[in-house]
Amino acid sequence: MHFRVKLDFPRFAGEDPIVWLDRAKQYFATQEIQGRKKVLLASYHLEGEANQWWQWYNRSHDGKTISWHKLQRHDSLDIESSLFPGHDSKGGKKAVKWSVILHLAFQSIGVVYGDIGTSPLYVYASTFTDGIKDNDDILGVLSLIFYTLTLIPLFKYVLIVLQANDNGEGGTFALYSLICRYAKVSLIPNQQAEDADLSNYQMELPNKGLQRASRLKSRLEKSNFAKYFLLFASMLGTSMVIGDGVLTPCISVLSAVDGIKIKAPHAMTEDRIVWISAAILVLLFMVQRFGTDKVGYSFAPIICVWFALIGGIGVYNFIIYDPTVAKAINPKYIVDYFRRNKKAAWVSLGGIVLAITGTEALFADVGHFTVRSIQISMCCVTYPALVLAYTGQASFLRKHNELVEHTFYKSIPGDLFWPMFLVAVMASIIASQAMISGTFSIIQQSLSLGCFPRVKVLHTSAKYEGQVYIPEINYLLMVACVAVTLGFRTTAKIGNAYGIAVVFVMTLTSTFLVLVMIIIWKTHISLVIFYILIIGSVELLYLSSTLYKFNQGGYLPLAFAAVLIAVMYVWNYVFRAKYYYESEHKVSPEKLKEIAAGNSFCRIPGVAIFYSELVQGIPPIFERYVANVPTLHSVLVFVSFKSLPISKIPVEERFLFRRVEPMELNVFRCVVRYGYTDVHTEEEPFEKLLMERLKTFIEEKRQQDQAVEREVEAVDKAWHAGIVHLIGETEVVASRGASVIKRVMVDYAYDFMKRNLRQSAKTTFDIPHKRMLKVGMTYEL
Template sequence: MSSPENVLQDDNTEEIPQKLQGKKLSWNKLRRNDSLDMESGKFNGHHHSSKSGHWSLILNLAFQSIGVVYGDIGTSPLYVYASTFTDGIKHNDDILGVLSLIFYTITLIPLVKYVFIVLRANDNGDGGTFAIYSLICRYAKVSLTPSQEVEDREVSTFRLELPNNRMERASRLKTKLENSIFAKFFLLFATMLGTSMVIGDGVLTPCISVLSAVGGIKEAKKSISADTVVWVSVAILVLLFMVQRFGTDKVGYSFAPIICVWFLFIAGIGVYNFIKFDPLVVKAVNPKYIVDYFKRNKKQAWISLGGVVLAITGTEALFADVGHFTVRSIQISMCSVTYPALVLAYTGQASFLRKHNDLVSDTFYKSIPGHLYWPTFVVAILASIIASQAMISGTFSIIQQSLSLGCFPRVKIVHTSTKYEGQVYIPEINYLLMMACIFVTIGFKTTTKIGNAYGIAVVFVMTLTSAFLVLVMIMIWKTHIVLIILYVVIIGSVELVYLSSVLYKFDQGGYLPIAFALFLMSVMYIWNYVHRKKYYFELDHKISPDKVKEIMMENNSYRLPGLAIFYSELVHGIPPIFKHYVANVPALHSVLVFVSIKSLPISKVPIEERFLFRRVQPNDFHVYRCVVRYGYTDIRNEQEPFEKLLVEGLQVFIREYYMGMAHALDLAEKDCEAKDDGSTRENVDDQIAKQVEIEKEEEIMDRDIDVLEKAWKCGAVHFVGEHEVVASKGASIVKRIMIDYAYNFLKKNLRQINQVFDIPQKRMLKVGMTYEL
């Protein structure tokens, strides 16, 4: 509901100051500009918000995070060495070089970069590409939709707390970003690219993880063919996607124990192989072996980096899933369980390969002691399913974020858990992901080719995260320039080398995630482009306050009992849908509310700060405007009907509106008493007049609330714009294709706003309009 700081007063009034000093003031003399028609001011501050609690809670979250966050990176030992040595091992010391590469890569990227640096760039506890983009949008006005409002900065989760040092460099960069159209589009494209690549991970992770795990059965049953492995993998994938509708919460309690057992198995097998075969591989901590590896193999060593990088697949999940846990809990689980287990696993496999160069294609299963084979096989299957589950769920969450920020077509969001609000299921996307996984698995058949595709998706996302992080370091954290340069030189250069390597295998399967990302980016950009064009059209054709008064005066004698709610996405002004409606239906309901749906560049908006109200003059017409603000992870209309929340918030607003008037008069009266002894007849008359005015305002308040309640009891009618979007005359061919064909195809086959807010079909009216963009 509205809180005092959320309440916007009417067009002709000003917010009441806490103290009135030196003047007699009456309410009608207080004036203000319409804040909903103003550009927002500068946003200040940065607020790192993460869940906090007792150490027992943090340790419990750390345990739970093992099952959700590390499934992908934890199953990488299944295929890393096989993907690195695709042509076999040419020299025994090459194993030490690759082990050294794996060790330093895991240490530098997941541990140093993500666990100790990137996790700090969370947006009020939430992570991912959109979280960083939203963080940047909140500090610098780089959003392409002009819907910022001064009141947004009053939302508790919006505020930023910035250090005061190094302001000049940050201010220069901020100004350049705000004044550059290219920079704004580049940031949006980069965000879309990163998001598309993560969604690509949602396709490739199930394929490579399940195929690698199932492939181990050939070790026990030599007669099983590769085609059989493929079809068994497909069956598991179909089953995996079929159970998505039930939500991860139903089986989530078993994830952490299974992944813990998996880490115990791979660490134990690693120690066993390390002791049994070659303990001297520990000398791989010397980076000299990396240099020697490149000297011996030259170009082939560089190409093999595409296999090494698979050791850190799923690292982005550390950041993307931080919203479900805490920074500290993920740091604990990574440092105490995941990192040691992975280092031991890869070290043990290297020891095994030093004595069995010819078994590199099936390193993982060949290195398992005989009596542990079947238990490890079963746990590997379960771990690969969990890894897939985590990436699929992450894909759903990312699409939810994209949807709320106007970067993805409307799809149905199903919340599968009453306990964990972040767990969502999207039927349309689930079906498309399943079909994509099946086609990739059948088409590629081997983990080597899928690994080529997988590497590109992984490294692209990491590189984009680093680029965004540098902006955060400069503008928001105001990090010392030396530290920024060190980050770019060390971590940035390593990621660029890996990116160059994986791109070399573009024609060997690497084209898949890029093609997939380009397709998704096209869909996202077309939808966002028309979304912005529609907003600007409504902004250019919004109805002025004078026109609203004129319409109301003409139709005031034709008032129907009931509440009318008009929906739009226009924040600044009355949308053109109202004029179009009145021109065709010359009768208005007793109470009118114009609702603007707005997504803020933050993860969550507290429910008590969600509604922002103001009155449209004259007050006797009972016309209100409301901006409903959501964060990109907020659940829309799940716990209570939207209509009920709206009416309750409006009732609170009306009370605060008139209480504010009374408070202003009371302060003015006290101010007069302080300046005069009150003995004159004039002061007595003023006090009586003010008291009468206060009582009158209270009567009007009761009347307005009564009118609202009666209107709601008579029934609410929801008016939704049925916009036909067409390209304007003289538009280019590209613009016509984007609007007339591509966008309208998406619009016709996806959800409408009434389905997003569960508006009852029997009480919904659609007002048709044509927008020429």
């Protein structure tokens, strides 16, 4: 396409022309056509094939935005598909009524806050591992807990990070996919022409931060190191959250059950406590199959009671023992604490950070609820209850320094011990739910983006989006939790490992968030620097403290992460290599016409659907098929599934069709686009939906009524004659001369995972086995 555009657009002094042009392009591409925003366009002149684009541009209406990528002619699929109806839907979460928000806020209390809510069970004991040396140290630790709770969960996550959700979805991969959509940093092509017309791919109007954003974006796109770094960082964050999901149940359940020692020190030995905890964990994972919706309803009342009790007891202890601890709101006590204890104070940060365990669940679980519901439940219930609980415990410890090892249970008024013990055990069971459900969410995201082996994802709620259950992961988490509980046996050892997992994920989230601030939000640089200096420095300080205990159990989450990253990277590497192999060896249009029109083939009634990962072009496996089966059906549809770095794609925007010339061959290409949280349901029979959309495409593309009727009739006739699904069953091997590392990755690691996990993504679309034909081919990568 050739075009010339003259723009009256201000250019900053000394600005790179490429940066200026990118800014001008983005501005021009995002103007609303109906005049709601004035287009700064002095004149334009379009030549040649651009007239076709201009006619398409004029057909757009109702304030829709267009992408600059529409001006690029990568494939005729984008021009043809732009005429296909159904692009009016707005992406992401729909507006939710306040009644539903409050309903979800109540549910979120049972799912999201169990982990952070049960931290008062062990924070003071984990911080003062060698006892309390100075009574004022309690004030320093309380001040640290208060400001840590305020800065990280409340300020960072509730007020900032939740706003960086990807159309309602949260987690490390959601941030990664969000960045990939705005900058070409994905190692898989994700900003192709067939992506740009999605309602969720809209670009934003420029502002003062666009120049800086364009420069950073350009540097990231040109750097292979940056692309691999972002991919590894997202994998590391995902792995750490999964590791957190293993450690949370262990430390929460053990710390709760351990309280019975106070009343029965001789009957309850360490072995019995460990085995009781293991049994409770097994029961917890068994109920996950019922789904977040039912589990949330069951758990929310218990956690509400828990928060009411710990808040109430905190107020009681504050009044009875030492109300002067309120002065800990003065941060000078933090300075005094470090002056007195120096290195010991720094080491103790590894225990204080346990007060914010499970905070990442706020973000990872936002897809199960809504941003507003999480904000309400955190600000109105969780945060106040936790502040009161820690304040009350500090008041108690000011009078009973020697009881710090069992602070939580010792500070409970005598008559409330057994009721509180029962609620504590139930709350600790529920604490595991936050990270378990968060683990399901992020694995679903990584799976859809080609970064995790195939596992079964089940939608557990017909009312709310994003609530999923993954049986294989649930089983593996259960085995890992039981093994860690039986192996480590004490909360002190698990706490050393727990802190590293918690702070590592938070630090990675901050790294991605800074990129989001600059590239997407165009945040003022002073605010970005303020965030880095305040939040970033605090998190790095906590991270350094937790790494100090690496050899005391801190190695465990890093070992988990190493194994998971290896699995994820091998799968993603081969996934990318297969995609590029098919792209390089695809069947040319000329070859397809030659095959379809050849006299050596006969056409039989029916529809043949060929599946491929290749988005643009015909996969090489088709040529292998026709070389062995000299028969073609009357209608051919080449279907490719594309997972986009976007959370949800409306059904009406899911299918893109293109006719393969000449028309009388009845050969079509179809790209079926899915977001990383889209789950196929039985209510949407894929085969029927595909054929109905194909007929609608034909009706919209052809202007002659009789020709349309004949073609639709031919498709209907072929449909009723029967559909055959042809799936490429590819074997991958390392090419000759490949390095040892590549051979190990492809020939052994990937082959092992493929043979022991689900064989194909197509099995999720309920393809009848009697009408499925697999065609084998070997790819040398």
